[in-house]
Amino acid sequence: AQRTQERIDTPLGPLQIKIKRLGKRVLSVAPEYEDCLRIAREKDMPLTGVYEIVQQVIKSTIIGERKQESTYTGEKR
Numbered sequence: 918a919q920r921t922q923e924r925i926d927t928p929l930g931p932l933q934i935k936i937k938r939l940g941k942r943v944l945s946v947a948p949e950y951e952d953c954l955r956i957a958r959e960k961d962m963p964l965t966g967v968y969e970i971v972q973q974v975i976k977s978t979i980i981g982e983r984k985q986e987s988t989y990t991g992e993k994r
Contacts, residue, residue, distance in 0.1 A: 918944055927974045929956045929967060934975065946975050 918939045924931050932952035937944040948971040957964045 922949070925974060925978065927971055929960060929970055932956065932971065934971075934979070936979065943979065946979050948972075948975070 918937050921936050921938070922933050923936060925934055933949035935947050935949065937946075948968060953964060953967045953971065957967045960967070
């Protein structure tokens with residue numbers, strides 16, 4: 918599997934995420950712990966709250982893009 922890091926924008930600010938892929942398939946996406954901890958301290962909010970918001974952004978951007986790419990196969994059924 919290939920592992921990469923990307924910066925994404927969230928309502929709480931930009932942060933790094935780690936993406937694990939096998940070919941074009943996304944196996945997992947995780948926010949960078951240190952960035953989440955920094956944001957939690959800056960915003961005076963629980964770390965779990967930061968993770969929840971970041972996960973929503975990941976689902977709507979990274980995972981949402983993957984679903985859009987895989988919806989059209991070009992095959993007739």
